Amino acid sequence: MPRSAYQRLLGFVGKLAVVLILGFLVLPAAVVTIAAFNDKAILSFPPQAWSMRWFAKALAYRDFRDGFHNGLIVTAWSSTVALMVGAMFAFALNRYRFRFKRIIEGVLLSPLIIPHFTVGLGFLILAAQIGWTRGFAVVIACHIILVLPFVLRSVYVSLRNLDQGYERAAASLGASPLRVMVTITLPLLLPGLVSGWLFAAMLSFNEFTASLFVTAQRTQTLPVAMYNYVREFADPSMAALSVMYIAGTAALIIVANAYLGLGKVLNIEQGR
Amino acid sequence: MNKVADRDAERPAADNDVAVRFDAVSKRFGETTALDAVTIAIRQGEFMTLLGPSGCGKTTLLNLAAGFLSPDGGEILIAGERMNDVPTYRREIGMMFQNYALFPHMNVAGNVAYGLKVRGVAKQERDRRVEAVLALVRLAGFQDRTPRQLSGGQQQRVALARALVINPTVLLLDEPFSALDKNLRASMQVELREIQRKLNVTTIFVTHDQSEALSLSDRLAVMSEGRIRQLGTPQEIYRRPCDRFVASFIGDANVLRGRLEGVEGDSAVVAVGVARVKVPRRPLAEAAISAPVDLFVRPEHLAMSEATEACATSGTIAAHVYQGGYVDTYIECGDSSRDRLLVRSGGHETMTRWPTGSRVGISIASGEAVAFV
Numbered sequence: 001m002p003r004s005a006y007q008r009l010l011g012f013v014g015k016l017a018v019v020l021i022l023g024f025l026v027l028p029a030a031v032v033t034i035a036a037f038n039d040k041a042i043l044s045f046p047p048q049a050w051s052m053r054w055f056a057k058a059l060a061y062r063d064f065r066d067g068f069h070n071g072l073i074v075t076a077w078s079s080t081v082a083l084m085v086g087a088m089f090a091f092a093l094n095r096y097r098f099r100f101k102r103i104i105e106g107v108l109l110s111p112l113i114i115p116h117f118t119v120g121l122g123f124l125i126l127a128a129q130i131g132w133t134r135g136f137a138v139v140i141a142c143h144i145i146l147v148l149p150f151v152l153r154s155v156y157v158s159l160r161n162l163d164q165g166y167e168r169a170a171a172s173l174g175a176s177p178l179r180v181m182v183t184i185t186l187p188l189l190l191p192g193l194v195s196g197w198l199f200a201a202m203l204s205f206n207e208f209t210a211s212l213f214v215t216a217q218r219t220q221t222l223p224v225a226m227y228n229y230v231r232e233f234a235d236p237s238m239a240a241l242s243v244m245y246i247a248g249t250a251a252l253i254i255v256a257n258a259y260l261g262l263g264k265v266l267n268i269e270q271g272r
Numbered sequence: 273m274n275k276v277a278d279r280d281a282e283r284p285a286a287d288n289d290v291a292v293r294f295d296a297v298s299k300r301f302g303e304t305t306a307l308d309a310v311t312i313a314i315r316q317g318e319f320m321t322l323l324g325p326s327g328c329g330k331t332t333l334l335n336l337a338a339g340f341l342s343p344d345g346g347e348i349l350i351a352g353e354r355m356n357d358v359p360t361y362r363r364e365i366g367m368m369f370q371n372y373a374l375f376p377h378m379n380v381a382g383n384v385a386y387g388l389k390v391r392g393v394a395k396q397e398r399d400r401r402v403e404a405v406l407a408l409v410r411l412a413g414f415q416d417r418t419p420r421q422l423s424g425g426q427q428q429r430v431a432l433a434r435a436l437v438i439n440p441t442v443l444l445l446d447e448p449f450s451a452l453d454k455n456l457r458a459s460m461q462v463e464l465r466e467i468q469r470k471l472n473v474t475t476i477f478v479t480h481d482q483s484e485a486l487s488l489s490d491r492l493a494v495m496s497e498g499r500i501r502q503l504g505t506p507q508e509i510y511r512r513p514c515d516r517f518v519a520s521f522i523g524d525a526n527v528l529r530g531r532l533e534g535v536e537g538d539s540a541v542v543a544v545g546v547a548r549v550k551v552p553r554r555p556l557a558e559a560a561i562s563a564p565v566d567l568f569v570r571p572e573h574l575a576m577s578e579a580t581e582a583c584a585t586s587g588t589i590a591a592h593v594y595q596g597g598y599v600d601t602y603i604e605c606g607d608s609s610r611d612r613l614l615v616r617s618g619g620h621e622t623m624t625r626w627p628t629g630s631r632v633g634i635s636i637a638s639g640e641a642v643a644f645v
Contacts, residue, residue: 165373168340171360172367173387173438183386187377 029246036239054240064241067225071205073136074221078143079151079200083193085144086151094159109149119145120213127214134216142214146207147200154199158192198256202249290352291316291474292337292442297346299332299498306332308498309346314442317472319465323485324495325521330478333495334444337476339363351441361390366435366473367444371451372427374419380406380430381415387438405437408467425456432464436471443468445477449484461488482522486510494518510570512552516644519568526574526613528567528585528636530643532559542567542643547584549636551643558645565643571600571616573637576626583633587613592623599623603632 003011031045036054038047058064089108093101111119123142127134166188170180186193208223215224230238292314299307307329314320322330335341336348339360348355355363366387374383381402388398406412409429419427428448435443448464449457465488468475479485485492486506493503494517502514513519520527530542530549540553542565549567559565579586587605590612599622603613613634626632 163371163373165369165371166375168338168360169367169369169373169375169434170386171340172338172363172365172444173434174361174364174390175386176361177359179390184375 029242032239032242033246036236036243038236038239041235054236055244057235058237058241058244061229061237063220063225063229064222067220067222070136070215070219071221071223074139074143074219075201075204077136077140078204079147079197081140082144082148082151082200083155083197086148086196087155087193090152090155090159094156108152111145112149116146116207116209117213120210123210124213134214134219136219138214139211139219139221142210143204143207146210147203150203151196151200154196155189155192158189158196162188194256198252202252289315291318291350292476293347293349294333294336295347295349297333297336297343297348299329299336299341300344305498307336307343310498310500311346312493312500312503314474314476316474319468319475319477319488319490321477321479321485321489321492322495323479323482323492323522325480327497328495329498330480330495331446334446334476334478337442338365338367338444364438364441365444366438366440366442368428368431368435368446368448370447372419372431372448374427374430374434376419378418379415380411380417380419380422383419383430384434384437386434391438401437402433405433408436408470409433410463424452425460428452428460432467436467436473440473443473443475445475447479449479449481457484464488486522494521496521511640513568513642514555516566516568519642519644524571524614524616525568526571527611528569528613530565530567532556532561532563532565532643534561540643542641544584544636546582547636548638549584549641549643550638551641555642555644563645565645567636567641567643569636569641571614573640574613574615575635575637576601576603576615576617576622576632577635579631579633584636585613586631586633589626589628589630589632591628594620594623601626603634605634 035045035047037050037052039049039051039053040047086108089104092098093105119142123138126132127138132138162185166184167180170184171177175183205221206223207221208227211221211224212227215221220228226238226241290313292312294310294312296309296311297307298305298309310329310333312320322333324330332341336343337350337355339355339358343356350363350365375386378386381399384402384405385398388401393401402415403412406414409432411426411429411433414422414426414430419430422430431448445464449460452460461484477485477488486509489506491503491505492509494501494509496517502509502518504512509518509522513522519525528544530544533541533543533548535541535553535556538553539550540556542549542551544567551567556565577583585605587603590602590604593600593602598616598618599620601615601617601622603615605613615634
């Protein structure tokens with residue numbers, strides 16, 4: 001049956017709407033990317049002349065280099081510790097029944113609803129109160145709390161999707177609980193653990209609000225260094241850095257996807 | 273079937289012959305009683321089926337044998353040893369799960385060798401035994417496949433091989449055929465039974481499928497509401513059900529209204545119309561003479577004839593259902609039965625001889641019915 005003009009129009013409008021929405025989503029990234037190649041020392045759009053020099057400047061800038069380095073330290077520690085703590089709590093919540101289970105779960109997930117600046121301010125006051133120098137420990141502790149709910153969630157979902165039949169089968173074949181954990185449970189949970197860690201790492205590396213409170217000049221992470229830079233300068237090296245940021249994250253996800261599958265990385269797949 | 277099997281079932285099991293014993297085992301889940309003081313002795317090499325509707329406690333009993341649950345009362349013995357506090361991994365059991373639970377991150381060889389590896393069997397010996405057991409389940413050469421690459425039937429064979437390779441004291445089967453289609457199921461059943469006989473491994477099989485239970489078991493326990501209603505050979509259970517539940521759960525049964533007319537030794541006589549039917553006396557022990565009783569008759573023990581005064585009852589043919597090898601005929605017969613009667617007869621002549629709507633007399637084979645108060 002031939003489609004009427006009205007149906008064709010409707011179809012066209014629908015497609016146009018999809019294109020506009022998708023365009024809107026990538027608009028900020030696109031604008032920043034284009035601005036990064038501007039030859040002029042101002043953040044203007046669209047650029048009149050093109051250059052790569054801001055990339056070179058961003059890479060060479062001392063505060064950015066230190067921030068990147070600090071960020072890696074904070075991210076590695078906080079997401080790894082959060083993964084271990086989160087996985088243990090996820091196990092307990094999934095496998096055992098105990099008193100105050102709901103309350104414990106609520107507390108563990110509470111950083112989701114507490115604003116980051118509150119957590120950061122809290123740690124700032126606390127650190128000052130007990131005379132804790134503002135070193136990496138404070139920043140890492142703060143980040144652990146912020147990313148814990150996400151890790152917990154990720155591992156918990158993987159555990160729920162894990163058929164306990166596998167563990168029972170292994171036990172029936174003579175494997176001790178520890179052996180079952182090492183040879184069956186952990187390998188089957190690996191995608192969930194990796195995705196939880198990855199998610200935590202990205203959140204921690206990008207975290208700004210709480211980091212602004214708890215970092216010092218010596219420990220400032222990349223987002224904080226970028227903020228301090230914008231307060232003084234307005235050249236496209238910020239945009240260049242953003243482009244590298246996006247490229248790095250994308251590369252990470254592509255690698256993870258190749259090994260684990262995107263559904264598993266984002267933990268949206270039900271079962272296996 | 274044969275007399276030997278019947279005699280075996282009656283002989284009380286000697287202690288050294290018992291592989292698995294449940295002694296007054298109880299299990300509660302919160303308010304509900306899943307098992308109520310269940311006692312069974314399963315003999316060495318026996319294929320014992322636990323049969324019952326869902327929620328009857330059969331799976332709970334199996335999980336207690338496996339050690340996934342612990343009993344609230346009573347004792348579980350495997351090979352004469354008390355198992356109540358022994359964890360699953362020290363029980364020397366082989367178990368096959370409903371969905372097979374093959375480890376998805378290991379290939380066939382890895383799955384089958386798992387139990388051997390845990391027991392510290394050396395690599396060479398392991399490979400040899402894996403090869404042998406895969407040949408036994410007719411999957412020789414499948415070592416390198418992953419579970420995903422196998423069909424349902426093949427996955428089941430791997431699961432069986434994995435459970436058998438450790439030479440378990442007892443093999444536990446949790447509805448292993450429920451995921452297979454009908455044809456495959458029948459051939460897998462035959463194969464499982466052959467392997468079980470060959471290895472003489474004591475087996476506890478859980479199912480809700482009564483035809484599966486009748487065709488596979490040495491003995492079966494019919495369960496409901498956490499108790500064993502009847503324990504016996506398939507023939508005993510089918511021919512001499514001990515109560516209404518067993519009679520209607522196993523096979524098809526017609527219920528006719530009758531009257532207890534007299535008792536004589538081990539048997540009793542029930543009057544249905546002008547007909548007299550001999551039934552076992554035991555279920556009627558408490559019935560008074562001339563008390564109303566319900567007569568349970570299998571469809572193949574009813575026969576159709578011309579409607580005469582001599583028949584037990586008569587009725588009108590409501591429908592014939594052609595089943596290939598036999599014909600199921602449904603008969604409407606007013607007063608002597610609450611429901612339609614089902615008569616099963618071999619051959620298709622029945623349909624031409626007694627067309628739908630015609631009146632027929634029904635007679636009952638003597639000695640094949642049971643009656644309950």
